[in-house]
Amino acid sequence: MSYAGTLALAPAEDLPLGDHLSSLMTREEAEQGVRYFCTKWAEERGDLDQPENPRCSDFFSWLEQKSPGHLKFRSSTSVRGDVERWFIDEFKQGWRH
Template sequence: MTKEEAERVIRHLVHKWAKDSGINLATEQPSFSAFQSWLHDNAYSHYLSFRSANGAQYDAQAWFDQELRQTSRN
């Protein structure tokens, strides 16, 4: 899987996870580790397997933060 393919799917799954988990994005700061656990529990963890200079985990967390508008916390 390419990094671009993984990015598209992970960005989509962030919103699916937040909705399915009942996360209130206005009042909560969701955890990337909780999202990552959800990926593993729902057989999506293979989307974290792609080549990246920074590392797949690092990039996935950056996309997570961007999608949930949490980039200011980093």
């Protein structure tokens, strides 16, 4: 069974045997963390109250560095797509999409 395109994982050879599946978060755990990190990212940028056109690609890169574990979950679409949807919701950018 292949999950290509639905998991953001390190290559299996980089992980101890068996850990590549046990290290996955549930989608719900990841969503809670990503939404929390949206606020932390905005605080670091100094624009918590009025984020001016925040870019999801900037946030995603930041999150890859700060907490890559929150990008390790199964998705029916794509991890990046789910993160983008949560980001859009958190920053009230639905009107842009």
